[in-house]
Amino acid sequence: MKKLAFALGSLSVLSGFAGCSPIIGKPYGAGSVYADVRFNERTDAQAAAGMKQGEGCATQILGIVATGDASAAAAAKKAGITKIATVDGSNSNVLGVYSKYCVIVTGE
């Protein structure tokens, strides 16, 4: 019984660590089990058809390795945007072992 309790306790601790690994920085969308959230960071003008949109993402795996460029400047440069209308963000996370944060810049 003690061994089983210890085993379950170890599993719980591992799950707790898993909840710490999503890319930190945003208070919303950091669900420890699953998250797929899109949110607005900034709005200077209304996004409309015909505008350009650029995305930049950073990915984190197992809380060990994190790579990518999720800066608004890089996303705007990719699309050739010189006048930013909106900056949105999206955050996805599964069990805390795989998470991805993207910034979406819209403009002209």
Next chain:
Amino acid sequence: MIAACWAPRRLAVASCALTLALAPGGGPGLALADSPRPAAADIEDVVELSDGGFARGTIVEWVPGRALTLRTASGELKTYPARDIRSATRAGKAVASAATPSGGEAPPAALSGETDLGRVYARIPGPRLRVTVGANRTAVLQRRIRDDEDGVAYHLVCTTPCTLDVPALDRELYRVAADHAQPTAWFAVPTQPARVQAELSPLAWQLWPKGLALAGGLLAVVGGGLWALHETGATGSWSRTTGFVVGGTGGAMLLTAGVLYLVRPATRLVVEPLPTSGP
């Protein structure tokens, strides 16, 4: 003096014109209760709908590609989606571009020269193809600017459902994408007028197999390590039990990841040629 009258297009009465000539001696030869050419502020705005109807009033807002808001004579505010508008005039000047074929939808403003994409389209010569785009959820047609390991960039063409005239010689690729969904693969402009229908798969079907596989692999390694420690005699029986539970959980997660990966619905794209009128 020339007076002109205008009648709605759908009525059988054609537009009429009266020509007046002054009588010799300077006096008016014929007096009519017509007024001089009205000023721009006096001309009602007219919105013509794709179903043949029309509305008059004052246009208070026009968002190209999205919607037009009209205040009627009674003060009521009416909003018309851009896809339902064939043409609109404000103070006698065209506001929204008209759809050319009968019963067709108005092309979105993305094709106008006022937008970045409109300027790109204007530089592409050749004929235009009518393309209708739809999806199983509200989505956006995107025209690729770049897509590589550094990220993706594109033009926002239109929000589905939409109909637009695409340059037939446009060599850039398109795709249909939506929030929380897997976008379609990039596709080239059809070689003839076509209907593009996208069935977008929820993004969760892509994320869960990946996450479960990573978590399951981690737990399997940890469980296996604890089991191995017990087998070497370095730890007590607790290590075997714990390793069994942790490793078993990891294995179950790996199995679930595999099943989800196999049964996941894939994003699909169907391109159907539109019927063209024969000679």
